[in-house]
Amino acid sequence: MTDRAEAPTRAASSTAGAFASVTTLFFAWGFITSLIDPLVAAVKGIFALSNLEAQLTAFAFFIAYGVVSIPAALLVARMRAVPSIVLAIALMILACAVILGASNLATYAGVLLGLFILASGVTILQVAANPLAAALGAPERSHFRLTFSQAFNSLGTVLGPLLGAKLLLERVEVPEGQAISAADRSAALASIDLSFLIVGALLALLAAFIWRSRRRIASAAPAASGEAPGFVGTLKQVLASPWALLGGAAIFLYVGAEVAIGTQMALFLSDDGIWGIPLQHAGYYVSLYWLGAMIGRFAGSVLLTRIPAARLLAIFAAVNALLCLFIFLSSGPVAGYAALSIGLFNSIMFPLIFTLTLERSSASVEATSGFLCTAIIGGALLPLVAGSIADAQGYSASFLVPLTCYVMLACFAFAAGASRARTRLSGTTASAH
Secondary structure, eight states, rough: HHHHHHHHHHHHHHHHHHHHHHHHHHHHHHHHHHHHHHHHHHHHTTTTTOOHHTTTTHHHHHHHHHHHHHHHHHHHHHHHHHHHHHHHHHHHHHHHHHHHHHHTOHHHHHHHHHHHHHHHHHHHHHHHHHHHHSSSOGGGGHHHHHHHHHHHHHHHHHHHHHHHHHHHTTTTTOOOOOOOOHHHHHHHHHHHHHHHHHHHHHHHHHHHHHTTTHHHHHHHHHHHHHHSOOHHHHHHHHHHHHHHHHHHHHHHHHHHHHHHHHHHHHHHHHSSTTTTTHHHHHHHHHHHHHHHHHHHHHHHHTTTTTHHHHHHHHHHHHHHHHHHHHHHOOOHHHHHHHHHHHHHHHTTHHHHHHHHHHHOOSHHHHHHHHHHHHHGGHHHHHHHHHHHHHHHHTGGGHHHHHHHHHHHHHHHHHHHSSSEEEEEOOOTTTTOO
């Protein structure tokens, strides 16, 4: 009797340990992704780029989601979670080496290539870890678990800009019409070296930790939902599921809005019409944008025990639409504070869009998860639109892009609230293998 009574306790402990291990991955890719924000501002000065050209940094990173996500879903379905995760981290370490070489050669194209490889590894992590975190536990708490894991993702995004501003933005602020000095350019490129050397070392430690935790994760993870359908089969499943398509559109809009704001935040705050502070100081404040997301995710985990997921998503999207409208119509310090506040209400959007879609999609979890991660390509495309508007009309006008996105996300939330879930994310429906 004692052994039977202790078995559920051991199983629960193993599941909790596996969930904690998977959550470290959320922190890691949050830290890495948030380095893109100060990197955009840095390369603008180092390579004398326009806002549109500087946004190619974000484009090179987020375009990988469009190229790699469905192949990553097939990879995860065949290899299982832990080997896929370790492979992804190895790919990210290789990317850091490519960026180190590119910075030594002072070639912007090489930096872009390295960022694409880095994002390819992050994509595999997301395809594996998002449904895995949602599935490790009771089905009715899937929204809570994914939002809680995303909170640690946000902790990484708070720390990333602080390191990035310290290492990447010193002496790269160049007045319009002038070029950076040779000495400052050399120092800035060396800072890119140091930043990605640190990232590579941290990734190596993470790979070792996940490998040591592999048995715990494998034993607690749910069973696979079936044989992977292949690339064409995955597309057929997605195209046959209206909710997979709607969820993909929502992820596209959300990530596009978040990245369009984050990558221009330091430049926006340093503008004379907003705060008029040095670029490096503005870079430190970007961490507040991501701190708001972290606070919002912890708070959102609590709110989700009282408020339906679709309703909370609709409220947060509406608030952000109003904040973007205010920024577009105003200027001065208050506009800067409003922009930073958007992070707080961005907080729960990705995990709620993800789980609301998984619950309603008629496609398999692997196919739906892969397609949702493909839709992160919005982070590559919409910032280019925002950058073009910033070049032509100024940074405040570029907030029209996220304003439009948040209005449409509120519509998605209302539709999800009016639609019944097909299933809860149980052990058989939320597999990440």
